[in-house]
Amino acid sequence: MENAYHYDKEKVEALLWDVIQQQSTDNGLAWLQQRTANWKTTAAVQQFNLTFTAIPRFLSKNEITVSPETATALRHLIDGYTIHGYTLDRLARVWWLLQLPADDRKTYTQTIENLFDAAEMNELVALYGALPLLAWPEAWRLRTAEGIRSNIGIVLQAIMTDNPYPARYLEEPAWNQLVMKAFFTEKPIHQISGLDKRANQPLAATLTDYAHERWAAGRPVHPQLWRLVAPFINDNNWPDIQRIWQSENSIEKEAAALACAMSPYEPAHTLLHQDKALQQEIKDGTLTWDALAPRC
Amino acid sequence: MTEKDLQPLSYSPAYLDKIKGMRFFDPHVHMTSRTTDDYQAMADAGIVAIIEPSFWLGQPRTGVDTFRDYFSSLIGWERFRSSQFGIKHYCTIGLNSKEANNERLAEAVMEMLPLFIYKEGVVGIGEIGFDDQTAAEEKYYRAQLELAKEAGLPVQIHTPHRDKKKGTQRSMDIAIEHGLDPHMVIVDHNNEETVKEVLDRGFWAAFTIYPFTKMGNERMVAVVKQYGSERIMVNSAADWGISDPLAVPKTAALMHESGIDTNDIHLVTYRNAITAFAQSGQINEADFDTVRDIDQSLKFNGSTVLRGGQQPRVNKNSTIIR
Numbered sequence: 350m351e352n353a354y355h356y357d358k359e360k361v362e363a364l365l366w367d368v369i370q371q372q373s374t375d376n377g378l379a380w381l382q383q384r385t386a387n388w389k390t391t392a393a394v395q396q397f398n399l400t401f402t403a404i405p406r407f408l409s410k411n412e413i414t415v416s417p418e419t420a421t422a423l424r425h426l427i428d429g430y431t432i433h434g435y436t437l438d439r440l441a442r443v444w445w446l447l448q449l450p451a452d453d454r455k456t457y458t459q460t461i462e463n464l465f466d467a468a469e470m471n472e473l474v475a476l477y478g479a480l481p482l483l484a485w486p487e488a489w490r491l492r493t494a495e496g497i498r499s500n501i502g503i504v505l506q507a508i509m510t511d512n513p514y515p516a517r518y519l520e521e522p523a524w525n526q527l528v529m530k531a532f533f534t535e536k537p538i539h540q541i542s543g544l545d546k547r548a549n550q551p552l553a554a555t556l557t558d559y560a561h562e563r564w565a566a567g568r569p570v571h572p573q574l575w576r577l578v579a580p581f582i583n584d585n586n587w588p589d590i591q592r593i594w595q596s597e598n599s600i601e602k603e604a605a606a607l608a609c610a611m612s613p614y615e616p617a618h619t620l621l622h623q624d625k626a627l628q629q630e631i632k633d634g635t636l637t638w639d640a641l642a643p644r645c
Numbered sequence: 646m647t648e649k650d651l652q653p654l655s656y657s658p659a660y661l662d663k664i665k666g667m668r669f670f671d672p673h674v675h676m677t678s679r680t681t682d683d684y685q686a687m688a689d690a691g692i693v694a695i696i697e698p699s700f701w702l703g704q705p706r707t708g709v710d711t712f713r714d715y716f717s718s719l720i721g722w723e724r725f726r727s728s729q730f731g732i733k734h735y736c737t738i739g740l741n742s743k744e745a746n747n748e749r750l751a752e753a754v755m756e757m758l759p760l761f762i763y764k765e766g767v768v769g770i771g772e773i774g775f776d777d778q779t780a781a782e783e784k785y786y787r788a789q790l791e792l793a794k795e796a797g798l799p800v801q802i803h804t805p806h807r808d809k810k811k812g813t814q815r816s817m818d819i820a821i822e823h824g825l826d827p828h829m830v831i832v833d834h835n836n837e838e839t840v841k842e843v844l845d846r847g848f849w850a851a852f853t854i855y856p857f858t859k860m861g862n863e864r865m866v867a868v869v870k871q872y873g874s875e876r877i878m879v880n881s882a883a884d885w886g887i888s889d890p891l892a893v894p895k896t897a898a899l900m901h902e903s904g905i906d907t908n909d910i911h912l913v914t915y916r917n918a919i920t921a922f923a924q925s926g927q928i929n930e931a932d933f934d935t936v937r938d939i940d941q942s943l944k945f946n947g948s949t950v951l952r953g954g955q956q957p958r959v960n961k962n963s964t965i966i967r
């Protein structure tokens with residue numbers, strides 16, 4: 350039989366439970382344990398759904414703290430996964446999803462899809478954020494692509510940032526939509542998991558067109574955009590790189606320098622040589638796309 | 646035509662001056678039918694929070710999925726849209742009286758309701774009750790009262806336009822029969838004919854300021870002068886009809902002009918609605934400020950700090966569109 354989970358589910362579940370246990374009140378924890386026992390004996394889907402919905406009434410919405418050890422362990426178990434910045438109710442919802450038996454793919458996916466269909470905003474955030482943990486990962490591609498069409502900011506952010514699922518499972522067109530929409534809706538681009546790994550030529554071309562539109566409208570272009578163009582610098586888009594290199598805005602010039610450093614295109618290297626200071630900063634690792642991020 | 650003629654109809658600095666610094670809660674408004682201009686004007690007039698009751702969209706729905714999508718939009722997109730204008734959005738969930746008459750559909754909706762009534766920000770079952778006062782309407786009204794009782798949620802009752810007095814009495818009789826505490830029941834769309842009995846029996850009496858068909862706000866002023874401010878609340882019930890989403894602040898301004906005490910104005914346009922619906926455990930006044938803050942950050946900082954897909958507000962008074 351195919352494996353439902355593509356990671357060590359027991360270990361991840363235990364780590365999440367530790368955090369929940371440490372940071373819940375006695376009452377909240379007792380409620381969750383009682384709901385778990387009830388679910389294990391009745392296996393009534395409506396009970397499963399009600400618990401998922403009711404979690405914020407019993408567990409706080411305070412932001413959790415995650416020890417560096419737990420963070421590392423989680424990242425190790427699922428590449429790029431983090432619960433940093435989660436609220437306790439969101440984390441408990443993720444943990445609760447792991448209580449759903451996954452042996453029957455059809456029942457499992459239908460139950461989760463029903464949760465998506467009736468979800469309010471915070472539930473959607475929990476569900477989309479849980480994508481890397483859900484069983485049968487291939488089953489969520491369409492749902493994820495649908496989620497990218499959302500107009501609700503926090504929902505988009507849950508899919509786009511600190512979420513390793515899209516980079517791992519989305520087809521290229523859906524992935525490119527995600528990145529494009531992240532620029533349009535001004536999400537923190539550098540927090541998109543797998544951003545550099547999934548850079549591609551069609552995306553670079555679309556983004557350069559987008560930059561031209563912005564310029565035509567007299568609007569600024571997000572400096573991180575050039576990060577995705579960098580590996581595909583060619584004769585066509587080279588004038589764009591030169592344009593931002595000459596920008597009076599120092600962040601744009603730094604973005605041009607970083608793009609040049611990433612590019613195999615010969616004129617890019619020649620250009621970078623013209624500014625020894627920037628070149629050195631890149632070599633030292635003090636100037637990186639992530640270091641640039643808080644300033645753009 | 647001058648630039649001033651192009652401004653939204655709601656633009657009225659004169660009455661805004663009278664209610665400067667006051668906060669309002671509109672406990673009955675169908676924002677799904679309204680534009681973003683309305684949200685903007687509401688925020689500018691001091692409305693900090695609203696309740697959107699589930700209701701009829703103007704034409705009957707033909708399937709349960711469209712109900713699901715409607716309920717989802719009340720707790721999802723509409724709530725988000727509202728937050729973008731600094732207004733905290735709550736809703737009540739229910740099968741409305743008109744559509745209770747399609748029994749096949751009504752059954753399916755009843756089955757779905759438990760999925761929605763415990764959602765965050767759902768402050769009651771509503772709006773439910775009578776329209777034509779048919780047997781089917783009564784059946785689903787009763788079923789939803791039971792659901793509200795079981796869930797410990799307040800009930801928001803829509804009273805009929807036709808044969809209102811009898812419909813209002815019947816709604817209250819049935820609620821009592823099902824063991825609901827009148828303090829958990831908000832009776833909507835009252836008028837001079839119904840208010841006394843509603844208050845005497847211990848229910849909340851809500852008034853809808855809706856031009857032509859319901860109350861005008863001069864009448865509302867008279868009602869408050871006669872009955873005081875205890876358990877009375879004002880709403881706009883603004884929807885797809887000719888209605889005014891600024892009815893609550895405008896009525897407050899008129900009350901102020903008519904010499905009604907500030908504390909009474911505060912109770913009927915803000916506090917009472919919160920007291921009634923907070924019995925759901927879903928209203929936290931601190932959230933009003935949180936939503937407001939998000940709005941202000943976008944007004945005062947550059948566009949790069951807009952979070953969550955927010956769009957900056959545009960200056961409606963300029964003829965240049967950027």
Ligand SMILES: [Zn+2]
Binds near residue numbers: 675
């Ligand atoms: Zn209504």
